Amino acid sequence: MKRISYALLAISILFSACTEENLEMKKPDHAGGPKKDKGGDDGGSNTEVIHYLTGNSEDIQTNSSLGYLLAGGAGDQKSWFDWMVTKADGGDFVILRTDDSNGYNDASFIEGANSILTLVVNGQTSANSDFVRDKIREAEALFIAGGDQTSYYNLWNGTEVESSIQYLVNEKGVPVGGTSAGLAILGEFAYIPQSSGVISSEALSDPYHPYLETIKTDFLQLPGLGNIITDTHFSERDRLGRTITLMARLIADGIVSSYQDIKAIAVDEFTAVAIEPNGDAKVLGDENYEDYAFFFEANSTPNQCEAGQELHWTDAITAYTVKGVSNPNTSFNIGNWATVGSVAQFENVNINYGSISNDIQQPN
Numbered sequence: 001m002k003r004i005s006y007a008l009l010a011i012s013i014l015f016s017a018c019t020e021e022n023l024e025m026k027k028p029d030h031a032g033g034p035k036k037d038k039g040g041d042d043g044g045s046n047t048e049v050i051h052y053l054t055g056n057s058e059d060i061q062t063n064s065s066l067g068y069l070l071a072g073g074a075g076d077q078k079s080w081f082d083w084m085v086t087k088a089d090g091g092d093f094v095i096l097r098t099d100d101s102n103g104y105n106d107a108s109f110i111e112g113a114n115s116i117l118t119l120v121v122n123g124q125t126s127a128n129s130d131f132v133r134d135k136i137r138e139a140e141a142l143f144i145a146g147g148d149q150t151s152y153y154n155l156w157n158g159t160e161v162e163s164s165i166q167y168l169v170n171e172k173g174v175p176v177g178g179t180s181a182g183l184a185i186l187g188e189f190a191y192i193p194q195s196s197g198v199i200s201s202e203a204l205s206d207p208y209h210p211y212l213e214t215i216k217t218d219f220l221q222l223p224g225l226g227n228i229i230t231d232t233h234f235s236e237r238d239r240l241g242r243t244i245t246l247m248a249r250l251i252a253d254g255i256v257s258s259y260q261d262i263k264a265i266a267v268d269e270f271t272a273v274a275i276e277p278n279g280d281a282k283v284l285g286d287e288n289y290e291d292y293a294f295f296f297e298a299n300s301t302p303n304q305c306e307a308g309q310e311l312h313w314t315d316a317i318t319a320y321t322v323k324g325v326s327n328p329n330t331s332f333n334i335g336n337w338a339t340v341g342s343v344a345q346f347e348n349v350n351i352n353y354g355s356i357s358n359d360i361q362q363p364n
Helices: 002-017 077-088 132-137 149-156 160-172 200-203 240-251
Strands: 042-046 049-055 069-070 091-095 115-120 139-144 177-178 226-231 263-267 274-275 280-284 292-298 314-323 345-352
Touching: 049 132, 049 139, 069 077, 069 263, 077 139, 077 177, 077 274, 077 280, 091 132, 115 132, 132 160, 149 160, 160 177, 226 240, 240 263, 240 292, 240 314, 240 345, 263 274, 280 292
Parallel strands: 069 177, 091 115, 091 139, 139 177, 226 263
Antiparallel strands: 042 049, 049 115, 069 274, 263 292, 274 280, 292 314, 314 345
16 A cells, blocks of 8 residues: 555656646757756866856857847747857857756757857856856857746846846847746746746636736846746647736736836747847747747736736737748837738737637647
8 A cells, every 4th residue: 555655646746746837848858858968068067056068168259249039938949049149159158047957058959159058057056156157247148948937036036147147138248048937037027936837717717816926027137128028838838818917917016107018928839039139020930830929019908907806808909920930031129019021910809807809829
């Protein structure tokens, strides 16, 4: 009986660990899977910071330029990192994560960088170390891997990690990107669940659901991404209702001064939004997938956004949708929140007492 009980307990613990927020679907090795074999990489630890280095250990300085890569959370594509390496002018590429993996240390995938350095920053001591601070500040490109945005917030907020990322975008001018949880923390507003991540049906039925307890405004403040909340794995995990509810909460709670001040960018798994300093955005993707990026703006103040009551918002949002393709043209500008050219399509989405009027997601 004890053996059976222990087995059942182990299964229960394993299942509970796979929460909605940190489950990573269809992720290849280069996206940070369980691969730990360093191969020819120069890995090691410094002041107890696990790190993996591929390429040149000598720091170089290049003519990098600011930009953002907002990736949807699965199926990373080489073209996304080609864009970042070009923005970095072939400089040093730093991967930031909390789990011990060197999955991105692949010079054939992140091609043309002087070096690829993965920093495993899984505690506040390492997040405040001189080694981590210096290596982040030496980067010409920074990418935050998928994982758990709550851990990122709890471990990195108010540390040298946060201040060094701010240095990269405010002073040095380098491309910064993230996928899945790594994207979830890039907007001014970040959904940081303290328990299970909320699903759309729960959010729509109660905008103050216990799983919607924490929207943070005191983490990364990246120029150009102000007044924006992001979401990932969008269509694949049915997150339209969740994203709209988060926007409603930001308005109803007075976190933004007006409904006109809140925007959202949501990204399907096989797409990434590449944003230039002037706000011009391209949606990179794979023609084999019906995956999109979505740009939302609120049209009014919610009619009803109260604890224990269904969300009711008769003139909720305008959604601009852009399909990801391998060689896209600029299709949207997040500076003036307007379409560029004729690629982006727009539709209105409203909420009628917890029900979505127009489901624009592309789950297949």
